[in-house]
Amino acid sequence: MSQVGLDIVVCVKQVPDPEGPSSSFTVDEENVRVVTSGIPPVVSPFDENALEAALRLKKAGGGRITLLSAGTKISNPVMLKALATGADNLVLVQDGSLDYSGTDSRSTAALLAAAIGRMDAYDLVLTGRQAADTNAGQVGVGIAGFLGIPAITFAGKIDIAGDKVVVERVLPDGYEVVEGPLPLLVTVSHEVGDLRYPHIAEIKRAKEIPVARWTAEELGVDVKGEKVTELVGISAPRISRRCELVEGDTQREAGENLARALRRDGVL
Amino acid sequence: MTSSGEHTGVLVFAECSSGGNVTRLTREIMGLGGELADLLGEDLSAALIGSGLQEPGRELVALGAGRVYVADDPELSTYNPGLYVPVMRDLIGDARPGIVVFGHTPAGQDLAPRLAFEMGTALTTDCVKLDIDAQSRRLLATKPVYGGVGLGSYRSDKSPQMATVRPRVGREREPDPAAAGEQVMLSVDADATGAALRHVRTVGEEAEGVRLEDAPVVVSGGRGIGGPEGFEKLEAVAGLLGGAVGASRPPCDLGWMPSTGQVGITGKNVAPDLYVAVALSGSSQHLSGMTDSGKIVAVNNDPDATIFTVADYGVVGEWSEVVGGFTEALRGLLSERE
Ligand SMILES: Cc1cc2nc3c(=O)[nH]c(=O)nc-3n(C[C@H](O)[C@H](O)[C@H](O)COP(=O)(O)OP(=O)(O)OC[C@H]3O[C@@H](n4cnc5c(N)ncnc54)[C@H](O)[C@@H]3O)c2cc1C
Numbered sequence: 001m002s003q004v005g006l007d008i009v010v011c012v013k014q015v016p017d018p019e020g021p022s023s024s025f026t027v028d029e030e031n032v033r034v035v036t037s038g039i040p041p042v043v044s045p046f047d048e049n050a051l052e053a054a055l056r057l058k059k060a061g062g063g064r065i066t067l068l069s070a071g072t073k074i075s076n077p078v079m080l081k082a083l084a085t086g087a088d089n090l091v092l093v094q095d096g097s098l099d100y101s102g103t104d105s106r107s108t109a110a111l112l113a114a115a116i117g118r119m120d121a122y123d124l125v126l127t128g129r130q131a132a133d134t135n136a137g138q139v140g141v142g143i144a145g146f147l148g149i150p151a152i153t154f155a156g157k158i159d160i161a162g163d164k165v166v167v168e169r170v171l172p173d174g175y176e177v178v179e180g181p182l183p184l185l186v187t188v189s190h191e192v193g194d195l196r197y198p199h200i201a202e203i204k205r206a207k208e209i210p211v212a213r214w215t216a217e218e219l220g221v222d223v224k225g226e227k228v229t230e231l232v233g234i235s236a237p238r239i240s241r242r243c244e245l246v247e248g249d250t251q252r253e254a255g256e257n258l259a260r261a262l263r264r265d266g267v268l
Numbered sequence: 269m270t271s272s273g274e275h276t277g278v279l280v281f282a283e284c285s286s287g288g289n290v291t292r293l294t295r296e297i298m299g300l301g302g303e304l305a306d307l308l309g310e311d312l313s314a315a316l317i318g319s320g321l322q323e324p325g326r327e328l329v330a331l332g333a334g335r336v337y338v339a340d341d342p343e344l345s346t347y348n349p350g351l352y353v354p355v356m357r358d359l360i361g362d363a364r365p366g367i368v369v370f371g372h373t374p375a376g377q378d379l380a381p382r383l384a385f386e387m388g389t390a391l392t393t394d395c396v397k398l399d400i401d402a403q404s405r406r407l408l409a410t411k412p413v414y415g416g417v418g419l420g421s422y423r424s425d426k427s428p429q430m431a432t433v434r435p436r437v438g439r440e441r442e443p444d445p446a447a448a449g450e451q452v453m454l455s456v457d458a459d460a461t462g463a464a465l466r467h468v469r470t471v472g473e474e475a476e477g478v479r480l481e482d483a484p485v486v487v488s489g490g491r492g493i494g495g496p497e498g499f500e501k502l503e504a505v506a507g508l509l510g511g512a513v514g515a516s517r518p519p520c521d522l523g524w525m526p527s528t529g530q531v532g533i534t535g536k537n538v539a540p541d542l543y544v545a546v547a548l549s550g551s552s553q554h555l556s557g558m559t560d561s562g563k564i565v566a567v568n569n570d571p572d573a574t575i576f577t578v579a580d581y582g583v584v585g586e587w588s589e590v591v592g593g594f595t596e597a598l599r600g601l602l603s604e605r606e
Pocket residue numbers: 018019045046131132415489490491492493515516517518519530531532533534535536546547548549550551552553554557567568569570573585586587588
């Protein structure tokens with residue numbers, strides 16, 4: 001640890017708002033992509049949870065938070081809003097080729113690890129457990145691999161105890177407590193809690209923060225060369241069914257009729 | 269890693285339940301791995317890591333593994349990446365499988381990317397389909413992307429090709445107690461003191477009654493339920509039907525339901541005979557975890573809610589009224605039968 005408190009890096013990916021109405025996502029099978037329209041970009045929700053975890057650690061023990069984002073066309077307002085929640089620095093690795101089909105988990109991890117490696121100091125690196133677009137859940141572990149530091153996945157809670165990090169790792173039926181040393185990478189799950197809203201005053205502060213802009217080339221990462229998977233097809237899931245609407249004179253009766261319809265068809 | 273020799277065969281990472289048998293998901297991915305191996309005309313094998321593994325080793329042979337690689341050591345009784353990664357890395361290095369299949373479980377999701385990155389190979393997570401591309405004879409791994417809006421298929425030229433697979437994707441094969449297969453004991457030198465991470469303890473939140481994943485009927489509530497009291501009403505319905513209660517994400521985030529009840533892309537993947545979706549809108553993330561259900565019922569006061577497009581039966585209305593009538597009629601129907 002360089003100064004007082006931890007140097008925390010939070011990796012944030014910009015994605016089309018995954019909570020946007022499903023009608024705003026169109027599967028373009030021919031061009032092997034998903035096209036979105038009319039929905040704003042946001043920070044991928046699990047990365048927001050990671051940032052929230054970082055803010056709590058900073059509040060408890062001091063330290064600095066650096067946001068790191070790689071991608072194409074990263075939106076200023078999106079990053080500004082994230083910074084304004086209480087982060088200190090912003091590093092952008094922006095390049096037209098860093099889009100959904102130009103990268104994969106491995107090449108993204110290589111790039112982010114190179115960027116983190118170039119920073120003055122890092123004690124704790126946080127990522128979301130998975131991104132809302134690829135749903136892959138690999139980049140965090142990959143960054144740790146490239147940096148040669150340990151990683152703990154799916155944190156629901158993160159605490160610092162002396163020189164150790166204590167993580168509650170979310171399991172389908174509970175959680176397990178895992179301890180790791182610093183420097184450490186932790187991938188964060190939504191159980192950590194929602195990202196706080198920025199104070200208006202903080203937006204002003206955030207606007208003053210100088211943005212470091214690095215490129216893959218400067219970082220010495222051959223993004224194409226690191227890529228090991230190819231997205232070869234995309235389709236819309238065929239899940240629609242014909243719905244029989246069950247009615248009644250009252251809503252209660254409609255409920256009764258529902259039970260009868262299920263009995264009639266042998267479902268019950 | 270492709271230093272010498274071809275990568276061939278399908279290796280399945282097997283997991284055991286606390287009872288000491290292989291898990292249902294393991295049986296499913298053994299079935300799936302077997303299909304891939306048949307398509308390729310190659311062998312199926314399994315990796316089994318843990319403690320006290322004689323019985324599951326035999327089970328895996330009966331499920332079609334020509335070879336079961338066993339790392340049996342008390343230190344390996346709980347998953348610890350620091351101990352499991354070296355075992356799997358060495359095994360894959362020696363056995364040189366073409367494909368490695370994991371369950372999309374807490375261990376699989378953690379272990380597979382670590383191995384893939386270490387070996388410089390490709391991994392596709394959370395797969396809903398695995399196939400062999402007829403032309404290239406490479407693995408085609410299909411998974412939900414954009415929260416389930418699309419299904420993306422991935423291929424790689426690197427070997428071994430890895431995938432984690434969701435529950436209920438693979439079909440279990442009938443075990444053959446007479447099947448021939450050998451168990452290969454791996455010599456392990458598991459010493460947790462050297463590992464960077466320390467597993468301190470596991471805290472279980474055992475749900476009462478039927479497990480959500482295994483329940484024949486699931487009654488799920490969404491944000492529209494409005495609070496924990498509403499979920500008690502859903503409990504009553506589930507109880508009558510011998511089912512379990514689930515939820516979309518908001519009720520879990522709001523503390524109306526334990527987070528273990530979440531259904532969807534970041535929750536549980538369920539496929540009961542009957543899924544009753546009450547006051548939830550049907551986001552792609554939720555649908556991704558339940559549309560394989562036998563019959564789907566939707567109750568929602570918004571006639572345009574997406575959930576109706578994937579339902580077989582729907583009632584438009586205030587949920588407490590509809591569910592009230594449903595529960596009453598159900599009581600009557602069920603007592604008639606007795
Ligand atoms: C990365 C990511 C992962 C996610 N993973 C999951 C996941 O695994 N599972 C999941 O469920 N969600 C997940 N989500 C959240 C998801 O996007 C939706 O926000 C969530 O599913 C919505 O829950 P809901 O349908 O209960 O709420 P809403 O969308 O708010 O729907 C509530 C519904 O209730 C109806 N309603 C309201 N009041 C009543 C009433 N009195 N009577 C009848 N009907 C009523 C409304 O008409 C509405 O349709 C994830 C999101 C992200 C970004």
